[in-house]
Amino acid sequence: MPNKFSWIVLSLVLLGFSCDSNQIFDEYKSVPNQWHKDSLISFTVTPPDSTKLYNLFINIRNTNAYKFSNLFLITEIDFPNGKIVKDTLEYQMARPDGRLLGEGFTDVKENKLWYKEGVKFDEVGPYTITIQHVMRNNGEVEGVDNLEGITDVGFRIEPATN
Numbered sequence: 418m419p420n421k422f423s424w425i426v427l428s429l430v431l432l433g434f435s436c437d438s439n440q441i442f443d444e445y446k447s448v449p450n451q452w453h454k455d456s457l458i459s460f461t462v463t464p465p466d467s468t469k470l471y472n473l474f475i476n477i478r479n480t481n482a483y484k485f486s487n488l489f490l491i492t493e494i495d496f497p498n499g500k501i502v503k504d505t506l507e508y509q510m511a512r513p514d515g516r517l518l519g520e521g522f523t524d525v526k527e528n529k530l531w532y533k534e535g536v537k538f539d540e541v542g543p544y545t546i547t548i549q550h551v552m553r554n555n556g557e558v559e560g561v562d563n564l565e566g567i568t569d570v571g572f573r574i575e576p577a578t579n
Contacts, residue, residue, distance in 0.1 A: 441465060445476065445571035451563035452550055452570075459547045460572040464538035469576060473532040475548060476571030479510070479517065481524045483566025486511040489551045492532065497542030505551070506532070525568060535577050546572050 442462045464471065477488065488510050494502045508530045511517050519526030538544060548570055552561040 439575045440573060441471065441576060442574040443476075443571065444573075445478070445569045447569050448567050451565050452567045454550060454552075454560050454562055454564070457547045457549050458570045459545055461543050461545050462572075462574065463543045464574065467537070467539050467541065470535045470537055472534050472575050472577050473536055473546075474573040474575070475506075475508075475530045475532050476569075476573055477508075477510075477519075477528045477530060477567060478569040478571075479519070479526055479528070479566045480568060481517065481566070483510065483517065483564075485552060486513075486515070489553075491549045491551050493547045495545040495547075497540045497544065500540075504532075506530075529573070548572070 441464065442460075444460055446458050446460075448456075448458075475490065475492070486509065488508045490506045490508070492504045492506060496502075508528070509518065510528065517526050519528040521527050550561075550564050550567070552564050553559065554561065
């Protein structure tokens with residue numbers, strides 16, 4: 418009997434996670450073993466409504482193999498008409514005591530990181546978002562070639578709420 422109960426609980430939990438009415442776009446790309454510094458992760462999206470405002474998020478799944486307390490990224494949005502917006506971002510990934518931030522019951526943690534707020538996609542056509550890590554060890558000029566511990570990188574769009 419406990420086995421049947423476990424399956425019912427698991428099914429309800431999965432159903433709850435799959436019903437997310439906030440998302441307009443939500444996609445992940447897997448990072449095989451290590452995220453190389455020259456590896457760009459890209460997402461192409463055509464927003465549904467050019468009159469509404471949206472909030473943008475970068476989603477990161479990481480394991481305990483991630484050894485840094487922060488994460489530096491370079492992002493780029495390529496607009497349909499050729500404009501490019503590039504940002505350098507820093508996110509906190511661990512508490513001062515070293516425990517990783519993020520949601521999750523296993524050693525995989527999921528972080529929903531704010532990227533941009535109140536964005537209007539007013540150009541018609543596809544937008545391309547690229548994400549690249551630019552991590553380095555303290556005191557070193559050269560960046561980390563292969564970043565360990567990141568398993569998936571995602572991009573999410575939600576309607577902006579007032």
